[in-house]
Amino acid sequence: xxxxxxxxxxxxxxxxxxxxxxxxxxxxxxxxxxxxxxxxxxxxxxxxxxxxxxxxxxxxxxxxxxxxxxxxxxxxxxxxxxxxxxxxxxxxxxxxxxxxxxxxxxxxxxxxxxxxxxxxxxxxxxx
Numbered sequence: 001x002x003x004x005x006x007x008x009x010x011x012x013x014x015x016x017x018x019x020x021x022x023x024x025x026x027x028x029x030x031x032x033x034x035x036x037x038x039x040x041x042x043x044x045x046x047x048x049x050x051x052x053x054x055x056x057x058x059x060x061x062x063x064x065x066x067x068x069x070x071x072x073x074x075x076x077x078x079x080x081x082x083x084x085x086x087x088x089x090x091x092x093x094x095x096x097x098x099x100x101x102x103x104x105x106x107x108x109x110x111x112x113x114x115x116x117x118x119x120x121x122x123x124x125x126x127x
Contacts (some may be wrong), residue, residue, distance in 0.1 A: 003075055003076060003112065004075075005075045005080075005105075005108070005109055006075075006080045007081055008083060011082050011084075011121060012082045015085055015102070019035075022100055022101065023035055023036065023098070023100050035100070035125065042121040042122060042123060044120065046118060048115050048117060049109040049110040049115070052084070052099070055097040056095075056096075058099060058106075060107055061103070061104060063108075065104065068107045072112070075112065081105050081108075081109075084099060084101060084102025084103075084118055084119075085101040085120070086102075086120050086121070086123075087122075087123055088122055088124050098125070102120075105118070
C-alpha cells in the first residue's frame with residue numbers, strides 16, 4: 001500500500017476523551033483532564049512517523065493488527081485520519097513522549113511511509 005494518508009484539520013472530540021482516559025492510567029484524573037484540555041488549545045504541528053515511534057519508545061504494531069488494519073483501510077478508501085495527541089516530557093524522563101491518542105494511526109502511517117508527516121497536537125507534561 002503506498003497511498004499517503006490525508007488528515008482531518010483537527011482531532012475529533014472523542015480523541016480528547018480517549019486521551020484523558022489513557023493519561024488517567026499514568027497520573028491523577030485531575031492532571032490527565034488538564035492535559036487533555038491543554039491539547040484542545042494547541043495548534044497542529046507535523047512530525048514524522050518514525051520520529052514519533054522513536055521518541056515515544058513504542059514498538060511498531062504490525063499492519064494486521066485490527067486497529068492498524070482499520071486505519072489502513074480508511075486510507076485506502078480516501079477517508080481522513082484524525083491528528084494524534086501527544087504529551088511531551090523531558091529528555092531524561094523515563095517516558096519523554098507519551099502518545100495520548102493515535103498510536104495505531106502512527107503505526108498505519110509508518111507502514112505506508114516511515115517518513116510520512118503526521119499532524120499532532122502536543123502539550124508539555126510539565127505545564
